[in-house]
Amino acid sequence: MKPTASRPTSRDVARAAGVSQASVSLVLGGKWRGRVSARTAETVREAAQQLGYRPNLAARSLRTGSARTAMLVVPALTGDFFAQVHAGAARVAGEHDFGVVLYPSPEGIGRAPDPFDSARAALDGVIASSMAAEALSSLQDGGLPLVMLDSEPSDPMASAVVNPDIADGMRRVAAHLLDLGHRRVAHLAADVPSWTFRLRARALHEALGNFPGAELVATRGAALSVQDGQRAADELLALRPVPTAVVCDDDVLAAGVCKAARRAGLSVPGDLSVTGFDDLPLATALEPELTTVRLPAQEVGAAGMRALLAVLDGQRPATTTLPVALAPRASTGPAPH
Amino acid sequence: MKPTASRPTSRDVARAAGVSQASVSLVLGGKWRGRVSARTAETVREAAQQLGYRPNLAARSLRTGSARTAMLVVPALTGDFFAQVHAGAARVAGEHDFGVVLYPSPEGIGRAPDPFDSARAALDGVIASSMAAEALSSLQDGGLPLVMLDSEPSDPMASAVVNPDIADGMRRVAAHLLDLGHRRVAHLAADVPSWTFRLRARALHEALGNFPGAELVATRGAALSVQDGQRAADELLALRPVPTAVVCDDDVLAAGVCKAARRAGLSVPGDLSVTGFDDLPLATALEPELTTVRLPAQEVGAAGMRALLAVLDGQRPATTTLPVALAPRASTGPAPH
DNA sequence: GCGACGACGTTATACGTAACACGCGAGGAG
């Protein structure tokens, strides 16, 4: 048999139900109030069910100009965070008869011919997380609504912005460490040109600067890998006097710091407190478990999808900020001395 | 202005180039040899470039019945593995003017109305990794080609199968431990009803059974999380005499074993050797770094996409098996005594 | 010098759906 078994069309359903194709479209589209009798509508639905009819999305999309599909652009598939974001977006989308396709941004894939090209025409909008602006430039002329996640609120490209309250998260980290008596703190920053990391750095600087006696003794940048984090941490731990705490932009970097500390003969949290960010599964796999900041990943995705639906509806949604929480665990303790 | 800035159609290009729409379609479709002069073809291409023309995929798909898009169904977005699989698939797809959309399987998302429904009509085929068969059942009547990854080779649903050589990986793990003198080995299995995990168990049993003096002293199952792995490991480490090595179906489970060992006062690898599987980023974040099996994730995705293209081309590709490698690290050492 | 053929284009059509613009009774108002 042929691989493509031809599927029933709305015309087939119409024939089976003894009505016209137009009526089938009205009934199945849910807009039959006052146009088709309840009895007929029921007959149509039964016939459709019987035949296992599914509308041809290409045809619908061609006719309406809308694909009822959003694209979620993420910087990488790795880690649990964007899985959660996608889950949230997919949930809200499902509630509105919308689909979501996932697109890892180009740098994640090897060489990919402009990934938007292949899908742009079939899309209603894009939800993109903080990432290199270059990957988004090809969207500008597409005229597609764009919702940005975890990004500069006043971004001119974005139709809407949804942010977890990054600054507040970093302030909580700082307060937690200050409470424990830490005064000499180092910062291990993610060496990624993204708004969210710039904000993390600024919030930490401010929080420590506003506290009399506290000092940010050093900052190092590192790529988002355990190995790079470890290398940068080696430098931080070589400082004299050694900092009593290292604040990291990400859990992965914190894992690197823990390794470096152990190699340097420092115990965590006895000699050195370490904090992460994002609360990846990694955070509880390490020993000691990482003190970190939990972002509402599901809610970010869901709010992003809601914002996109609002934009498509002609509204102009305000920037949304979602609360975050500190997850205090075993990698932080009282400052030595 | 309206959110939907209307895009140029092939008719617009035709008008701009002073030819008919049909010629535009021929030229841009690359089938103009002997039908259109080189001069005219060039004119058309220039006009298209000028207007920034992109074909409407919905219309093309409606006309041809093919969407040039494959769907990759993965059990979860978490972890680095499926990111690699996707990257490989996307690379091969790009080389053939094909697109790939990613679909996390339903259990990953909350409650999602059959995810295939929303996309089925716009797809040419599906690539699915080992997962609950239930999620795939709705594909059966769709008549779509289905390529399975890391799954039962004789699966009747599958048009083709691509597997990393799981059994060989597990045999290498066993050989590595036997080389180090281990004889009393425990197995921490993933409590997931998937072919790949059944195969891992069987390969381990056989490898140990074939070696005189070696013994598989216990098996426990656990869900794929650090916490569950740790709980199951507690039971394994309570055995007397205690095993000298624990083989895990996954790196995440191995992380749980490491935590349990430390709490039980056992040093890794001094008192206990631990092995993982899959070589997730987690494996090198832990201390000691995990001995594990590296799967050719990129190649699995690429081979899957090639198989799908072959099926669409009318061929019947054979089952593909890809080689794996042992990554010996610090979590394994000579057996005590 | 005539038929045929090849190179170059065009006209016309179909894909499956959504929705506009009608038709057609029946019943109520004037």
Place this chain on the structure above:
DNA sequence: CTCCTCGCGTGTTACGTATAACGTCGTCGC
């Protein structure tokens, strides 16, 4: 009795593309 309205459906069209079927020249073989 006539006209309007309203409930219930149907005929028809358009979306943008790919391609089969069909001209229309100029050229070449005989």
